[in-house]
Amino acid sequence: MLSIGSVVLGVSDVPRAAAFWTQALGYVPREEMEDDWVVLVPAEGTGVQVSLGLSETPVQEHPRVHLDLYAGDAADQAAEVERLVSLGARRVDWDDYPDDADFVVLADPEGNRFCVIDTGRH
Numbered sequence: 001m002l003s004i005g006s007v008v009l010g011v012s013d014v015p016r017a018a019a020f021w022t023q024a025l026g027y028v029p030r031e032e033m034e035d036d037w038v039v040l041v042p043a044e045g046t047g048v049q050v051s052l053g054l055s056e057t058p059v060q061e062h063p064r065v066h067l068d069l070y071a072g073d074a075a076d077q078a079a080e081v082e083r084l085v086s087l088g089a090r091r092v093d094w095d096d097y098p099d100d101a102d103f104v105v106l107a108d109p110e111g112n113r114f115c116v117i118d119t120g121r122h
Contacts, residue, residue, distance in 0.1 A: 006039060007048055007067065010055025011110040014038055017052045020109050023087050025050065025069075059111035062096075066113050068103070073120030077104065081116050 011017035018038050021027060027040040027050060036054035041047070050067075071077035081104050085091065092113060094105040103115040 005049065006051045008051040008053055009067075009108075009110070009112050010057055011052050011112070012055065013110065014052050014054055017108065017110050020088050021050055021052065024084055024089070024108075059107075060113075063113050066115065068115045068117050070117050070119045074118050076120075077116055077118040081106065084116070 009017065014033065014036060018029065018033060018040065021040055022029070025040070026043050028043045030039040030041045030049070038052050040050045040052070069080070071080045081091075084106055088109040089106040092105040092107050097105075102118045102121045105113055105115055107113050
């Protein structure tokens with residue numbers, strides 16, 4: 001049986017991306033960071049690894065794959081969005097929000113899109 005070992009994001013600046021994602025998720029490098037690659041793991045316990053690899057591919061405006069980060073409720077979601085923006089994320093003017101969206105679309109400093117989800121609604 002297969003399992004997901006790591007989610008990989010292409011980035012143009014590995015140290016910059018690692019600085020953002022370690023602060024955003026509370027992760028640490030699994031081993032010494034290379035100029036073109038790093039695997040980030042949860043500082044406490046187990047969880048999904050996030051790997052950052054050097055890429056020259058342009059960021060997709062509407063990516064087919066992205067990260068969903070879960071917040072506990074609407075207040076937690078709002079606080080996390082503000083925290084992530086203070087770390088260098090930016091709000092994305094998303095043209096496909098439904099009227100009752102439970103998600104906020106952000107981009108990391110590299111432009112990779114991700115969502116912060118209010119899980120308290122379901």
